[in-house]
Amino acid sequence: MNYTLNQLRIFLAVVKSQSVTKASEELHLSQPAVSIQLKNFEAQFDIPLTEVIGRKIYITDFGREIATAAESIIEQVHAINYKTLAYKGGMTGKLKISVVSTGKYVMPFFLSDFLSKHAGIELLLDVTNKNRVLESLENNEIDFALVSILPTTINIDRLDLLPNRLFLVGKAGQKVKIKNDVKEQFQSLPLIFREKGSGTRLAMERFFSEQNITVVKKMELTSNEAVKQAILAGLGYSIMPLIGIRNELSNHELEIINVQGLPIKTTWSLVWLAEKKHSPASLSFLEFVSSRKSAIVEQNFSWCEPYYN
Structure with missing residues (x-):
């Protein structure tokens, strides 16, 4: 057998994610590169390590045993590297x-x-x-x-x-009419939420609860970047952390809408x-x-x- 450390790492990533696509993303490699290395690694064994049913990859019992051994080998390689650096006086x-x-x-x-x-x-x-x-x-x-x-x-x-500050944010130039009643302000805006489990979502919901505001949720998205793109497309407004919109504010693509009770301070x-x-x-x-x-x-x-x- 003549497998490489790189092939071991690729095989472990595929085993853990059970997906060539996810493994390629995790390793920052192209999907074809991962597929080729996985194929070359498996070709060195007489017993299958994986099997594909439909479009899903499954790890065989033998494949899981090889993965355990591969993980041990990778750990030993790390240990050798750490010991070398430690011997030279470096932090490891x-x-x-x-x-x-x-x-x-x-x-x-x-x-x-x-x-x-x-x-x-x-x-x-x-x-x-x-x-x-x-x-x-x-x-x-x-x-x-x-x-x-x-x-x-x-x-x-x-x-x-x-400090972390969350502001109401909208697409620049939309000319939102600022209302004296904060409840009325939010009831008139289509709002974009982060997914449940998000800290930003929790902060928004706490704010609305404390202000006794009932809002209409326009949509729910699973990342800060997705929310930004939706706002830039004019799909709605959201309460967002200032820290994540620096470039869009500088480029005058997004703007902060001053509303009573905001920003949320964490x-x-x-x-x-x-x-x-x-x-x-x-x-x-x-x-x-x-x-x-x-x-x-x-x-x-x-x-x-x-x-x-």
């Missing part, structure tokens, strides 16, 4: 962070300098909705989570990073389980963010301040 290990979807506009700025200084640290970053983030946190599957709404059922410690916070035993890598990251957060915010998020006044 994995850093596992789960981020609510809008947090993708925040987290990279707190990671960039840290990872450039510690090449031996492998980052596992999951960008998903609030429910999945909290599930990963509660199950101790991650070192840190980035949230804008703190969990109330999990015992956590936290480090506040920067805080971006890095959170972790209160009894978490940090690895050297996660502890080093926490110390880095604690000491550098003011400079990072000043350098990368000062553009937000005029909108807070």
Whole structure:
């Protein structure tokens, strides 16, 4: 047999996702490239590793045994790399962070300098909705989570990073008539919601509940980007985090509509389980963010301040 580490990684990705398409997206490879490597890997075995029924790929029992062995091999390769870097005096290990979807506009700025200084640290970053983030946190599957709404059922410690503000946003130039009655204002607008489980959706619903506002939901979309595109197409309005619409505001494609009671004010916070035993890598990251957060915010998020006044 003459399989490669790359083929092992590809096979593991296919096993975990049970989809060549999803594996190619996860690995940032083309679908044909994944299919070819998977075929070449399977050709080295006399017993099938996968089987395709209809358009769905299934992993055979033998394939799952090979996947377990492959995962062990990959882990050993990582261990060799970590030991080499550690011997040279470098920080090594994995850093596992789960981020609510809008947090993708925040987290990279707190990671960039840290990872450039510690090449031996492998980052596992999951960008998903609030429910999945909290599930990963509660199950101790991650070192840190980035949230804008703190969990109330999990015992956590936290480090506040920067303010989060959510405004009513519409397509530029639509000339919305501002009404004195906030209830009447929202009842006259077609509103676009994020999906259930989203922190932005929760913030919107809390605002409407506190204001005793009944609204008509125009549509529900599953990402911040999808909401932006719908607003740009003139399909409606939404309450959105300022952090995610910088370019559209600068390009005069979207505009903030000043409404009584807005913006909604929350805080971006890095959170972790209160009894978490940090690895050297996660502890080093926490110390880095604690000491550098003011400079990072000043350098990368000062553009937000005029909108807070």
